[in-house]
Amino acid sequence: MSGSKRDWSGNAKRRDGPKPAQKQVVRNAYTPMFELLRNELDEHHDRRERIVKASRDITALSKKIIFSLQRVRKIESQLPANIQAEVDSRLAEISKLLATLAPEIQGINRYRYSRNLMCLEELVEALTFAHYLKTQTLISHAELSPIVEDLTQKGAVTRDGEVMGDASDTAGNAAEPAEAPTTEDLPTISLTEDDYLYGVFDLTGEMMRFATTSTALTGSMASGQAAGAGGDEPRTIVQDMHELGTFFEMLPVGPESRFQWYKKLEVTRQSVRKVETLGYDRIVRGSERPEGWVPDLSTGDQGQRDELE
Amino acid sequence: MAPPMIDPALFDQLKSKIEEDTNVRKELDQIIDELNQHVSYTQGVLSRIHSTPRSKYEALLGQVENGIKQEIQTVGRLSAFASQYPYYKYNHKWSRTVQDAISTVILCAWLGGMSPESKPGEVGRLLTLEDVGKAFEVPVNLKDRDAFHITIEEYLLGLIAVVDDLSRLAVNSVTLGDNAMAVQISGFVKDLHAGFQVLNLKNDTLRKRVDSIKYAVKKVEDVVYDLSLRNLIPAQGSQ
Structure with missing residues (x-):
């Protein structure tokens, strides 16, 4: 029970008196x-x-x-x-x-x-990645x-x-x-083109992770199927990353958000670098590996931890 | 031979798309710059209201209207150009400037400018969103098609700027001896404040700006309080 209201001379006001009209939302000409x-x-x-x-x-x-x-x-x-x-x-x-x-x-x-x-960007990332894994090309x-x-x-x-x-x-x-x-x-x-481009930016990160794990686990650089007899060496993911990297370097900066663009471009550059190093390691040290040797996965993971997001 | 990683046509397509986008932005920047100049000029002229007695409004507002005509013309150019592209893709570029332009028009009309022949020079007329659209000769709150228009948010934000300016005018009109003006402003600002309370606001720019109205109300109430304390309120209140 709360205290009762009093008038100026101190007499308590009756609570059961007529209630003041229900408080209306103030209405005026502009309401x-x-x-x-x-x-x-x-x-x-x-x-x-x-x-x-x-x-x-x-x-x-x-x-x-x-x-x-x-x-x-x-x-x-x-x-x-x-x-x-x-x-x-x-x-x-x-x-x-x-x-x-x-x-x-x-x-x-x-x-x-x-x-x-x-x-939509995220969806593009997933779809382009799936497409790459199946065809080794970038879907347009x-x-x-x-x-x-x-x-x-x-x-x-x-x-x-x-x-x-x-x-x-x-x-x-x-x-x-x-x-x-x-x-x-x-x-x-x-x-939109922006949805697509930013999705593909993120695709480079996924390709980098894929390159890292697949190389670590299979001992060879992910690449296309050997093209028939006597064909060229199948393309490896290192070349694909290079091409994607160049693709973004050559494109004019997207004007929607330059800041975003540069940030994504920088991440892409890092991913390309990582896959490059991977390719280099394969060439230089790969031959020293005994048949069936599998690298320590924990080190393979360290490289990408900061890239997870 | 396996297909290449990236189809060369893709690069060309995206490149030309980005270039087009960039060019549209450049063109818009130019128009918006021009609009900004007209708005600044008009705002400048309007700021004289704080040192102009009511008897001389007419001449001053004539000058303001000239500035507004320039604004309207440029908004027309903006509308024609921007309507070729998705409205909300670029809307953020001009939204602020258009808000300021809207403010000048609302304030000018409130002070008695741009008035219909039937009631020349009537002070206290609030232009609605539709009125503002008519003044600028552009649609408002478009939903069924994608073209240039004035949004509800832009109108409301423009209106809030007017409220702020009026709270300043309340002080200055008293200085100029026009106490009735302060009382009228007080009524108007309070009504608008109540009006804004009707809106369900999200935690966005609009809400933050709406929050500022209460300071305008306080400022104007203080002026009216000072006046009433000294019995300076004209008997014929304009409320």
């Missing part, structure tokens, strides 16, 4: 205008929240794909079955998330939330875009069959419950 603006802003904030959530999940799943891929030991056209299965199941999940994301970032909203869409932006669009639309189709748990889906999905939509009508996610 309706602010209420309209509030609704608009709320819509924006809510949408951003949904995007951030989906984006975070996609990032986590992409990272898991990358971890799976790091368990691959050599470049060949088929990923080991167990790893391929892991990748596929993650991709299926990503696909669903992309489908929920797509209607939110159509048209003008694509760039409005681009800062909340870091997940033009080839990758349709893949991401495809993933997005597939996610929408599979999700359609289920009961939609997410009731907060907005206008973009209004047409969906109609008979099975053709994929062409579904909103999709366009991959």
Whole structure:
């Protein structure tokens, strides 16, 4: 029980007296205008929240794909079955998330939330890495875009069959419950050049880690399959890293964020250096190794610890 | 022969894309620079309001309107150019300048400038987001298509700058003997403060700037308090 209020002469005021009119939000000539603006802003904030959530999940799943891929030991056209299965199941999940994301970032909203869409870089990193492990080439932006669009639309189709748990889906999905939509009508996610480039920047780090572990464990530099009889020596990952390094050195600095660009470029340079050293070690000391010798893995790991993130 | 690591066409594609991006930014920088000059000039002229008695507003506001015309013209150029590209890709480049331009227009109108013929020189008129859009001849709060427009945030941030300026004017109008102006400003600033309370703000720039309104309210209230203490408030309050 709190103390009672008293009037100026000290007499306690009755508590059960008529309550003062319920405190109203002060309304004035401008209140309706602010209420309209509030609704608009709320819509924006809510949408951003949904995007951030989906984006975070996609990032986590992409990272898991990358971890799976790091368990691959050599470049060949088929990923080991167990790893391929892991990748596929993650991709299926990503696909669903992309489908929920797509209607939110159509048209003008694509760039409005681009800062909340870091997940696309991460996804690019995972997809380019998988592609490299299978083909030993860098997938181009033009080839990758349709893949991401495809993933997005597939996610929408599979999700359609289920009961939609997410009731907060907005206008973009209004047409969906109609008979099975053709994929062409579904909103999709366009991959910007920046998403692609920054994803590929990160790819160099993954290639460096892959080069390090695969060399350490197999005792030979990851390379393509020997090209038939009498062909050239197959390309090794050292050459690929060099080419990627040169690729970025020759590109003009991306103007979106020079700071970011230089930071990523510097990391790329370091990765190239590390793989170079690896190649050198193989040539110089490799011959001294007895057949079947496996290096101490703990030292192999040290080199990359700072590169993990 | 195995395919090369990187398709040469990829390099060319990305290079030309980056170059295009860089050129767009250069062009935008030029337009925004120009807009900045007009805005600074207009703000400069507007700052004379603090030393101008109300009877001479008309002449001063005429000068302000000239500056605003220049702003409007440049915003038109900006709009035409920027609308060719994704709006939010470059919006951060001009957002600040456009906010300042919006402030000049809102303040000018509040002081009685740019007024409709029916009510010339009426003090205390608040331009809405739509009014500001009409003044600049650009759309506002666009959602259905990707083109240049004025955003809600830009309008609100511009409005907050006006509130701050008005709190200064409250002090100076009293110095100039125009106590009614201080009282009117007090009512207006309090109403806006209440209005901003209606918004659900996130922890972003807008929230930080909205927080500053309370200092403007305090400043204006102090002035009104001083006046009422000395019975200096004109009998016909303009609230």
